[in-house]
Structure formats: structure tokens, C-alpha cells
Amino acid sequence: MALTGIRPRRLLVVLAVLCGVLAAGIAPAAAHAALTGSDPAPGSVVAHAPEQVALTFSEGVAMGDDSLRVLDPQGRRVDRGKLRDLCSGSVVKYGAGLPPGLANGTYTVAWQAISADSHPVSGAFTFSIGAPSRTAAAVPQQQVGGGLVGALYEIARYLAYAGFVLLAGGAAFVLACRPAGARVRSVQRLVVHGWALLTGATLAMLLLRTPYTGSGKLADVFDLGGLQQVVLSKPGAALLARLLLLAAAALFVAVLFGAYARAHRPDGDGPEEDGPEGDGPDGDDTTGAVKRRRDLTLGLAVGGAAVAAGLATTWAIAEHASTGLQPAVAMPVDVLHLLAVAAWLGGLAALLVSLYGGPPIERTAVRRFSRIAFGSVLVLIATGTYQSWRQVGSWRALTDTSYGQLLLVKVGLVVVMVAVAGLSRRWTNRLAGTAGTSTAGTSTASATAVAVPAAVPATGADAEAEADATRPGAPTAPADPDRAAQLARQQAALATARKKRARDADPVRRGLRQSVLTEAAIAVVLLAVTTALTTTEPARTEEAVKAATAGRSPDANQPRVLTVPFDTGGPGGRGSARIDLDPGHSGGGNELRLRISDPSGKARDVPEVKVSFTLDAKKLGPLPVALHHSGTGHWTASDVQLPVPGQWQLSLLVRTSDIDQVTETRNVTIN
Secondary structure (H helix, E strand, O other), X not given: OOOOOOOHHHHHHHHHHHHHHHHHHOOOOOOOOOEXXXXXXXXXXXXXXXXXXXXXXXXXXXXOOOOEEEEOOOOOEOOOOOEEEOOEOOEEEEEEEOOOOOOXXXXXXXXXXXXXXXXXXXXXEEEEEOOOOOOOOOOOOOOOOOHHHHHHHHHHHHHHHHHHHHHHHHHHHHHHOOHHHHHEHHHHHHHHHHHHHHHHHHHHHHHHHHHHHOOOOHHHHHOHHHHHHHHHOHHHHHHHHHHHHHHHHHHHHHHHOOHHHHHOOOOOOOOEOOOOOOOOOOOOOOHHHHHHHHHHHHHHHHHHHHHHHHHHHHHHOOOHHHOOOOHHHHHHHHHHHHHHHHHHHHHHHHHHHHHHOOOOOEHHHHHHHHHHHHHHHHHXXXXXXXXXXXXXXXXXXXXXXXXXXXXXXXXHHXXXXXXXXXXXXXXXXXXXXXXXXXXXXXXXXXXXXXXXXXOOOOOHHHHHHHHHHHOOOOOOOOOOHHHHHHHHHHHHHHHHHHHHHHHHOOHHHHHHHHHHHHHHHHHHHHHHHHHHHHOOOOHHHHHHHHHHOOOXXXXXXXXXXXXXXXXXXXXXXXXXXXXXXXXXXXXEEEEEEXXXXXOOOOEOOOOEEEXXXXXHHHOXXXXXXXXXXXXXXXXXXXXXXXXXXEEEEEEEEEEOOOOOEEEEEEEEEEO
């Protein structure tokens, strides 16, 4: 598809909106923290009401008193309402106390937390006391961070990244590559729009933070109490700091396009759209003026770098880099990564608008940007490699996890973009060759600017209109104001048409414009993928969660429950035995509960009952279990020892009279 007929602004807007819609249509990605364990375990059946419910997470989380709720079978909250901090060392664990005397039945645990990297996480599971039962507990079906609020928040995140890239990268392009660009309206609009986009997106994220991490209701953006709590949190403080830095950035932009632009203008004040650009006519600047220009450039460079680094830090301290492995190293690396992205992609956007609008861009500016882009790519490779190692951890995770797959897509886009950048570099070298053929009498401005034919003849209606507007005897200032305005519009349209024809007539400039536009289109998609990565659970965390359950069957945390019918052959010798072994794993700590019932299901006592375990594969056993009579038809045993995992054989002996007894065997898998 030809790109010459597409306005770059429209293309970038369409691609940005498309990427935002695609991001909004994706289900909320898992955040950094993940639930790795609980006590009681999900789906387990415990003999007695536990003292508390405890949750263990893979990374640090922020939780409050209402973050963990325990609901009884009727849906009433039964926990004590006070969160217990059970963290110890590297173990992240929180709990909620339970009152004594809870009735038997199925209880629901609903939890919600904010990961250390600012993303909300939530979940729910059930456990039972005594035996499972029906439950009427209502658990929110919508995942926290989802719905309309989640979609709006993710769009705001994407726009914030885009605004930072345009603001920081566009300003860097002016200072490092093209000082005269400070006087070009298209470049000014790009940087100012970047500032406005970042400011608006940051305000939106600050207001959406309460419903995003809580109720999910859009109306809660007006909750002042919730906003106060957000500001006191780490993500909220980072957003507030970003707004303060944006105030400093506004001052920087005002100086950049004010005093700095005037310092690099050869005549007069104010921005200009047309005409050759340079750093000023030779010999016009006094020594003092040159010194002031250098001081101004140095001050803007230092101040701008500090503000850009500060803005990048607001992401680093509130997202993936702030938690996990080596945060003290990861956060500075993340700042460098973001600055390199801005220098490359934001400078590319500034180069694109310079090629499509305003006066001809100097080939020296293009060559400077080419060198900066190359350096930025090297920084991205170094920092990206470290981040990949830190967040992925293994080669297999690149293909087995969502984070790894997104990372591969990002790497592929970067490779394609670098290839297109190589094409742009070749066009830049051709510009240098074209300029090298200039005659000795060529002016400095024309020799350093991208070549544009001096004159391109008008044809067709344009030629007739131009001839009509400039023919001898034509009134230069018609008495009719409407006619004068119409003539001015015609002359402006003719000037624009001539300028466009002049640009399109140069194949080298046209080739550079097309390759840069292609780079910019890829950059929009690349930015969307990068935003998606920041909301996806890192592969290392996902692998750690899998490793926590590795080697265990899906019901590894479930008690082993057996129902064994028996018939001793004598009067009243028929019945059934229910055996619960909890949690049913190797080693000690297992609790065995036995219930004997008659054919009608009523609990009954028998003169004798014995249980033992044998593992033939290891020649272990039989290992008897010391049972204690705890009530009519009930026996219990604590700390049952099963040394190794495997397929154990359970033997149950039941005696119903002096001479009537039977032994039943069943296989039990122990993990």
C-alpha cells in the first residue's frame, strides 16, 4: 500500500485508537502477585473450625481489614474483620481470625489485594467444616480491574506512555538534533500535545484508581475519601509526583519554544512554517549572544534530562521493577529503558512531522538523529536483556507463559523496526550524496537541507488559478473584503500545493518519508505491546506458582476420603465406614477421622476397629494407626506418619461381635 497519500497525523491517531480498543478488549491480565497457598486449602474438608484463614502470596501485596472476608453457608460474614499480618522474612502471608464454634458446612473465602507493582488481584475459594454443604455466599463474578473501569484505566495507561514518548523524545530531538525545529509549528504541536496527553492520562488514572482497585463502579471516581486513600498509596503517590513533574515540564516547554526558539531564529520572533532554516546568519551573533545560546542549551539539556528521568521514575517505582528480584538495580535500569524508548520513538515522531510539515529539514539533523537512534537501540538491547532475564527466568517460559509470548512479539517488532530504520539510514546517506554534488555557489542553508527542487511548474487548474492571481494588471488589493479574503485563500492554497509538489518531486526525500512513516506505524504497535507487558504477570512469577504445585496431582491439597462398605457375616454385621485422611500427603501431620454407620446411615459403635497402611513397592508396613474413640461411631488419629509418597494400601478391620469380623483393603494415593 502506498503511504504517500496518507496524512501521518491521521494514521498515527487511527493506529493509536485501534491499539487502545484492542487493549480494552483483552481480559484483565494477571498481575505480578499470585496466590500460592492457603490454610485451609481450597476445597478441603477440616474436622474442626480453624482459628484463622491464611493466604500466602508470591510477591508483596497491600491489603486492608476488608480485603479478606470469610462467609458462612448463608452468606453472612463470620471473620473477625481485622487483618492479621503473618509475613515473615521473604514469606508474604496475611490472615483473618475466625470465632470459635462455627457450624459445619461450606465456607467461602473472598480476597482482594493490590500487588506491589500497582495492579489489583482478587479471588475466592471454599472450604468445609465437618462435611460439604450448600452455600448461598455471593461472590463478585467480575474480576477486579475489569469491566468498563478496567478498560478505561488501561487506555489511560497506554496514552500516558504515548504522551511521555512524544514529550521527552520530541524535546530531545529539538535539543540534540535540530535546534531550529523549536521554531517549527508541527514540532511544537507534537511536544505540547505529548505534554497534554500525559497530563490528561495521569489525571484520569488518579481518578480511576479508586474504582479500578475497588468496586469497579465508574461513579466512584468522585469518591473523595477513596481519592485520599489512593494518594496515600505508593501508586497514587507516584501519579501525584508525575503531575508535579509535569508542572516543571510545562515551564521547560515554554522556555524551549520561547527563549530558545528566539535564540535560534535568524530574524524576528515567532514560529515559522516556510523558508530555509539555519542556526543564524554567519557573523550576526556576537560573542555574548553565542555564549547565552550555549548556556541556554546546556540549562535546558540538564533540566530536561532531570525532568524526563523523574517522569520515567514514576513508572519504575510503581510497577514491575519495584518488586521481585534486585529492585535496587531493576528500577534504574527501567528508567534507562524508558528514556531510550522515548529518545528513539519520540524522536522518530518529531522527524516524521518535520518531513511532512514545515520547512525542509537539514540532513545534518537527520544524521544526528540516526546516531542517537542507534545508541538508543543499544541501550534498549542491554536493558531489555536484563529485564527479560529478571522477569522470564528460563527459555521455556518464553513460549509457555503469556508474558514470554508478548516479549517475543515485542522483540520481533523491534527487529522489524530496526530493519526499516536501516532503510531510512540508506536514504539519509543518499541525501548526503545528493548534497555533495552541490556546486560551489550553493548556499549553506540549501546544502545542509534535504534537497527540494527549486521550482516545480504548476499544471492544470492550479496553473490557471496561479496565472489568474498573478497576471499583469490584476488588482493586488481588491476593494471588496470578501474578494480579498478569497484571493488570499487561493494564494495560500497555491503556495501549499507548490510546496507539496516540490517535496514529492524529490525521490530521495519521498523514500525517507515513507520509511520513517513505516517506522512510526510499527512504533505505535510496539508501544501497545509494551503497555500490555506492564500489566501481565511476569513469567518468573507464573513459573514460581507452577513450581509450588509441581509433582502434585490436581487434588493434592484435598483430603483423601474413602467410603468402605463391610459385612462381618453375623447379626448386625453390615454397615459402612467413612475414612478421611487430611491432608493426605507424605510425612507427618496427617489427621485421620473414621466414622462407622449402620445401613440406615446412623452412627454406631463396634467392639473393635483397626486401620493400617502398607506400601509394597518400598516394603513398608503395615504401619498401624493409633485410633482414639471420640464419640458414638467416631474415631480419630492425629499425626499419622506416611514416610514416602506412593500408592499405599489401607487395611480396615471391623469386628461387630466376639467372632464376627472382616478386613477390607483400599488403595490410597499419597503425594
